[in-house]
Amino acid sequence: MHEKIGEHPTWQLPLLGSVHADTILKTWVAMLIAIAFFFWLGRSYTSNRVNKLQATFEGIINFLSDLAVGTLGPKGERFVPIFVGIFFFIWILNEFGLLFLKSYGLPFGGSPTADLNTTAAFAVTIFFGIQFLAIRKSGIRAYAHLFKPYVFLFPINLIEEVARPVVLAMRLAFNILAGELLLFVIATVIISNVQVGPVNVSVLASVAPVGIEFFNFAIGTIQAFVFTLLSIVYLSLATADEH
DSSP states (O other): OOOOTTOOOEEEETTTEEEEHHHHHHHHHHHHHHHHHHHHHHHGGGSSOOOHHHHHHHHHHHHHHHHHHHHHOGGGGGGHHHHHHHHHHHHHHHHGGGSOOGGGTOSOOSOGGGSHHHHHHHHHHHHHHHHHHHHHHHGGGGGGGGGOSOGGGHHHHHHHHHHHHHHHHHHHHHHHHHHHHHHHHHHHHHHTTOEETTEEHHHHHTTHHHHHHHHHHHHHHHHHHHHHHHHHHHHHHHHOOOO
């Protein structure tokens, strides 16, 4: 197999320098798919009949709404569209790797969220967005918690604060990358015609990709939810009222 994990074709862009071309292409394709799908889903509401797809997505949206309002209180209602957007966009990017685009000769494949650059951009955006909201609500007092319960714990509290976007980015990227690595290993075994005594391991492994794809689908869904949940929790911690 000529594909190499962790290597990306690059573009040289003004001001930005070297960027991962395949990651950018995959992200834009995923965005176009998302826009087309949700446009089609929105158009389906012209009928008074509620179909199963509408009921499914309404259930997901209501669940995320209840989670945000239940965690943040009534003030969380205005953030519901943001968290719904975060969940669905990350979910689509996670599941983008299920499409075997390279098998059709296209110059890219896999999930954009398997690239740490993508998840780091999401995490940093969430982090600074939360800092902005915290400062707008409480001013400089938003960072008073860094000196609690004791002033000498400030370095530890600061590390914990800064580590949040790092954890968000690495958890998402490495979980998605692990699923793609597993599929890559199985594919390597299949084409290598591995024989262990009378047993052809490659033939036995040929059924594994189906199960791995279901596994990756589940992991992609769970990680999109975890990223959204942690974003809600971090916003709640940053904007909580003092008691």
